[in-house]
Amino acid sequence: MKVEVHTQPFEPWAELARYQEQTEQLHGQYGATAAFVGTMRDFNEGDAVQGMTLEHYPGMTERYLEEISAKAAQQWELLDSLILHRVGELSPNDPIVLVAVWSAHRGDAFAACRYLMEELKSRAPFWKKERLETGSRWVEHNTPG
Amino acid sequence: MSIQVKFFASLRERMERPGDEIAAEAVATAADVWASVAGDTPLPANVLVAVNQEYVDIEHAVHDGDEVAFFPPVTGG
Numbered sequence: 473m474k475v476e477v478h479t480q481p482f483e484p485w486a487e488l489a490r491y492q493e494q495t496e497q498l499h500g501q502y503g504a505t506a507a508f509v510g511t512m513r514d515f516n517e518g519d520a521v522q523g524m525t526l527e528h529y530p531g532m533t534e535r536y537l538e539e540i541s542a543k544a545a546q547q548w549e550l551l552d553s554l555i556l557h558r559v560g561e562l563s564p565n566d567p568i569v570l571v572a573v574w575s576a577h578r579g580d581a582f583a584a585c586r587y588l589m590e591e592l593k594s595r596a597p598f599w600k601k602e603r604l605e606t607g608s609r610w611v612e613h614n615t616p617g
Numbered sequence: 618m619s620i621q622v623k624f625f626a627s628l629r630e631r632m633e634r635p636g637d638e639i640a641a642e643a644v645a646t647a648a649d650v651w652a653s654v655a656g657d658t659p660l661p662a663n664v665l666v667a668v669n670q671e672y673v674d675i676e677h678a679v680h681d682g683d684e685v686a687f688f689p690p691v692t693g694g
Binding site: 527529532536568569592598 | 625692
């Protein structure tokens with residue numbers, strides 16, 4: 473189980489492959505990998521978005537993500553999970569988040585991945601501030617899943 | 618000792634500072650902490666509260682050495 477907040481751009485698919493390769497307990501055991509990648513859009517609520525600043529609460533953010541990872545591992549038959557999230561200055565097309573879950577079978581992997589992503593979006597202390605042509609604005613709420 | 622207060626995101630901008638340090642003697646709950654740092658400004662309805670990096674409700678007790686954070690609804694992912 474791993475949780476990381478990245479201050480620099482990361483490549484989610486390469487990170488996923490590297491983690492899977494390095495984690496020996498997974499080898500031969502997993503039949504299902506479910507992954508969600510969130511990417512920055514260049515539009516929101518009808519406006520063109522040029523860039524974004526992502527802020528977090530150092531300490532609490534990591535703690536919260538570890539807590540939901542542990543809860544997912546109790547609720548479903550999981551072999552492992554990985555959550556990576558960007559903070560700092562982002563441009564459209566930059567990856568924001570990776571949630572990946574490994575299990576023997578797809579049902580647990582799909583369900584746990586969805587759970588982690590929804591918990592992250594609704595409770596993990598991150599905040600987005602969008603840069604528009606006309607100035608910047610805080611995103612007030614997330615879109616429903 | 619004292620209580621460390623933190624503000625994040627739009628609330629930090631509205632408060633015009635990232636936080637405060639206040640004396641623990643005068644406050645018993647997170648609501649008292651807010652009153653101490655915000656004066657007459659009521660707590661905005663959607664603001665979330667954490668004590669020692671765990672979500673709590675506004676009437677949660679606070680103690681010497683605690684970290685109390687106030688922030689708007691989260692928008693990560």
